[in-house]
Amino acid sequence: MKDEVRIIERKDIPKGAIMLFGFPDVGLVGVIAASHLIQELGLEEVAYMDSPLLPPIIVLHEGLPHSPVRIFGNHNILLAVSETALPAELIYPVMHTLIDWGRSKGVKMMVSISGIPVPDRQDLEELKVFAAASNMETLKMAQEKGVEILREGYMVGPQAVMLQYCATLGLPALTLLAQCFFQYPDPEAAAKALEQLGSVAGIKVDVSKLLEKGEEIRLKARDMMKRTQQELAKMRKTQEYDIPLYIT
């Protein structure tokens, strides 16, 4: 299945960049954060994904077609983002292809930005960001930068596949998970995740616009959130609430 997914490069790809991932998931944290990074850092499309496995969707921008899964970048950042909810069965081939591609470009660290749903989100004044990593060194680095570690539990979705595959390949990878709503777009959580991204990866952006435009983003993101909810249900995302039975 992986052979049916390819990355088409449109520009020269920098070597030794940090590769970020922003995929539709709970609270659309990753996608909202990615969109803000693209705007604030002026990232350009450097590559895109092509595959007959992807849904027959293109995204039109200024009348021209674009793949729903694209990679943006500058001289030291690569950012993979999807503008459509990925069907559960595509997460493995899509993530493996992106990681293999990033590895071929000598990416020094992979960071996925996402959320962790909390039932009492509406009452939380201060959101926490948790991290999980593909190896002990990366986990320690995150901890030293002040990120709380997600010690035990289940992780479901693209970031789960990313961590596991990077662990297998021996690549440093980190998942940042901001506390968020499960079923509503959460720009505040995206802002929080971006603040932590600044400390763990040195990619600093001003999040004030993101917070100011929060209501507008929530309104715009409704349809994508609805489609994402359908896919999250299929991949049993609520398992993240489960209490695991540990087998040591």
Add this chain to the structure above:
Amino acid sequence: MEETPRRRRSIFDIIDEYFESLEAWAERFSEALLEKPSWNCRTCTIEPLRDILVTSDEVIVTVDLPGAEESTIQIKPVGKDTIEISAKMRRKVSFDDFGITHYRGEFQKFHCRTRIPVPVYMDRMEVRFKRGLLEVRLPRKHEYEIPVE
């Protein structure tokens, strides 16, 4: 080399598979049937995202109403098992605001209807609105209890 005996599928496996495929088909069908735009140009309304949680003693309906004017929120019971929610937006939103030029229309209101899946006391509804999120709590009506002997 010993030959592995071919495992025969039982009638129960076949029935299970049949029901699984039927369920998948029903799911796809109902999804396709429910597909509709989340906006209505004729009524100038936007359908908000919402969620229902049923606990042992209440039903909690949450509705995301970003940009809604709190004083205009209306929650009306419709019959015994449905509530209708509407709210005016603080400012009108048009397709242009979303960067869309192939549709025309302005929206000034949120509107949705939600079916409550279990019996509730509509007259004992509790409501709060915080950070653009509406929360409606409805106590559950336990019509009878089965005694445990």
